Amino acid sequence: MPRLSAEKINEIRQSVDIVDVIGNYLSLQKKGRNYVSLCPFHDDSHPSMSISPERQIYMCFVCHNGGNVFTFLKNYLKIPYIEAVKMVASMGNIDISEYNLEKRVQPVEQKFEPLYKMHDEANKIYNHYLNTKLAIDAKEYLTKRKITDEIIDMFEIGYAPSNNILLKAFEKMNFNKVSMYESGLVIESNAGYDRFSNRIMFPLHDANGRVVGFSGRIYQPSQNESKYMNSPESDIFIKGETLYNYHRVIEETRQAGFVIITEGFMDVIALYKAGIKNAVAIMGTALTKGHVSLLKRLSKTVYLCLDGDKAGKNATIKSIDILLHEGFTIKVVDLPENLDPDEFLDKKGGDELESLIKSPLSSLDFKMNYYYEMTNMDNYDDRKKYLETIAKEISNLSDIIDQDYYIQQLEKKSGFSKETITRLVSDKNVSKIEQVNPSNYIPYQKSIRLIDKYVRAERDLLYYMMNDKNVAMMYEAKAGFMFNDTYRIIASYIVDYYRQEVVLEVADLISSIEDENLVKNIVEISQLELPELQDSKAIEDYIEIIKEKTVRIKVEELTKALKDTFDPKQKAQILKEIIALKDKE
Ligand SMILES: [Zn+2]
Structure with missing residues (x-):
């Protein structure tokens, strides 16, 4: 039985209108182009949730819960994602009985065998190349980082040269092109080419010790690419089921x-x-x-x-x-x-x-420390919230001595009396106190500061990427990297999405993403109302800003390297690089 493909999932999503589905559970009011409703995901007194029929997404402006029709059902009914997909399929009369809805099947299937073989071979090839002339600089870098031969052997560290070594080897071994692309080691193009080139390679193993992917690191300050590059997920490499080492x-x-x-x-x-x-x-x-x-x-x-x-x-x-x-x-x-x-x-x-x-x-x-650092203790309401959050945690402890210890700690930190805390901890209602979600917890100082210029550039660029394929292509060609972890992942999802499509539907983009935080960010960014682009100049500016930060970080790295280097020749070389970079700034 085939698994549900992304196309099928999108077909299911498009078979219903999000307004009808949410309307089954909440009462909606029309407001301009959108509908609004009281948000069921936080204690809402004014309608804070907005539903867009045009984009087929919803979002709460207060608690930031948002997504497409699947996300809503999953969150509202507290059901697994796949159940939400099934529900929508039946609402939209789409037959999915011929699909396999089980999670990925674990046992080694015969058809994955070539993928394991290719990874095993790649690992041997990379290990071999680390000891060749091509890898002299890479080896030197490892030595500088105090990565000894023992560690290299232990972690099977290798080197990927830049001459499509895997493609050639796999061709000789008669692997077919489709398997090569599926392995993620070779990237699809007319002739195909190696994903990893001129990087230090770290193999990633599954629980049984088989190599299923790689992470490649650059090692020269002059390499103008992202520091780490990982294998994409594949039938044998699932990040959420892999623990390194x-x-x-x-x-x-x-x-x-x-x-x-x-x-x-x-x-x-x-x-x-x-x-x-x-x-x-x-x-x-x-x-x-x-x-x-x-x-x-x-x-x-x-x-x-x-x-x-x-x-x-x-x-x-x-x-x-x-x-x-x-x-x-x-x-x-x-x-x-x-x-x-x-x-x-x-x-x-x-x-x-x-x-x-x-x-x-x-x-x-x-x-206790974490929330303390994030709370403005001069504000009574915030201080009270802190007290309640920690009191709830203390009430969950089964050991009375532990409880007593933490009550004392909380007294010192919160400034509330021991009697108050003790009463709160033993109050039955304490369990009902809402858990603070760290990503919704806005740190006290940060909320008043403006968002960093670089972060803003990345965020805005994502917005334009979502609205225009050309922008996404420009990003991939000229920058290909963002510093904010969340944004970088979103950018790669967007670029991936445009490999099949010309126009991006936010509701479809998030169908394939399970991480709630990513979904939330995507929906939020899609709701920004940035001015329409007149020409590509604005995009070039954003890319410039991102690159400017790259240069800054590189100068910092080089300055550090300069301190660690004793060889005068090398020192001169590093200095030259710094000066060249500073000229660019
Ligand atoms: Zn809400």
């Missing part, structure tokens, strides 16, 4: 009694350098159900060691809630100064990293 840590985790979760594979390698061998990485996605079931097989105790920046902290809060719900014991390694583990190791050394991991915070301590 999983197959190597089973024994180490059993001995240590816990597993450490980091964001990226460089963090796993950094911890390894510091002698800590029980770490895995979620490869830049949010923690998924797939990750959780892998983790369950490893250990019931998890140390979250995500990046120390705002995004990392938000992700930590979300991961805590998911893992607590699944019965894990959680500790948090709270990295200071916005650092990730790799940067921390670089700055402070292995001993400090080890001692940080040996003294993790409890998940509640982390939450």
Whole structure:
């Protein structure tokens, strides 16, 4: 049975009108071109939800819940996405009985065998090339980053040269073109070409230790591309079901009694350098159900060691809630100064990293600090909200001594009396207090600051990309990169979308995206009302602004490299590059 294709899902979506469907559940009023309604996703007293018949999407201007007809049913009825698709199909009288609606099937199917073979072969080829003349600079970079031969062997690090080496090898081995493209290792074009070229290669394995994808890193300051490039998802590589290093840590985790979760594979390698061998990485996605079931097989105790920046902290809060719900014991390694583990190791050394991991915070301590930093304690309402949020968490603790400890902590932080806190914690109604969603939590200082010029440029550019294929093509050709993680992913979805289509329907674009945060952002950006483009000059300006930031970051990197270099010849070379870059600014 075939799986539901994106086309079929769009056909299902188009078989109904979102206004009719939402109208079945909420009372709608016409307002201009749109309909409005009280929002069911937050405590709404004025109609804050807007439904666009033209675009077939909805959005709440207060809580930012938004999406297409599937998103609405999924959120409103609290059903899985696929159930929402089934419901709409039956409303629109579309027969889907011949489709396989199960989640991806796990057992190795015969037809995936070529994909595994190609990845295995690619890994061998990349490993081989790291020891050739072509990779002298790459090898030097690794040495500079203190990545020793032992680490190279351990993590099977390799090098992708720039002469379509895989394409040639696969042709010799008689793989067909379709399989090559499906593997993601070769990109489709008239002749086809290797996805990875002139990059240091890190293989990604599945739970059984088979290579299913790669991440390639640039290593020269002059390389004007995104720092990391990952394999696209394929039949054998599903990001939400892949934990980097999983197959190597089973024994180490059993001995240590816990597993450490980091964001990226460089963090796993950094911890390894510091002698800590029980770490895995979620490869830049949010923690998924797939990750959780892998983790369950490893250990019931998890140390979250995500990046120390705002995004990392938000992700930590979300991961805590998911893992607590699944019965894990959680500790948090709270990295200071916005650092990730790799940067921390670089700055402070292995001993400090080890001692940080040996003294993790409890998940509640982390939450208390996190929300405290984000709350304006001079504002009574905000302070009260903080009190309620943490009191609810304390009421969930089963240990009375723990409860007492945290009540004291909360007294110090919130300024409310111990009596008030104790009463609130034991109040039955405390469980009804609404959980604060970190991504909806607007930090106190940030809300009054203007949004960063670079972030704005990226956001606006996305808006124009959604409205005009030419802009998306220009972006791909001239920039191909955004700094904001969310925006970068959205941009790649848009570019991908235009490979098949000429006009972008926001409602269709989000059909294929499961991540709620991405959907929310896409809907929000699509609702911006930016002036119509007169010519391509405005777009060129946006791309210039993004590039300007690239240059700035590169100058920073080079300046750092300059400090670390002792060879006068190299120093001169780096200096030359800096000057050349500064001229461009
Ligand atoms: Zn709302």
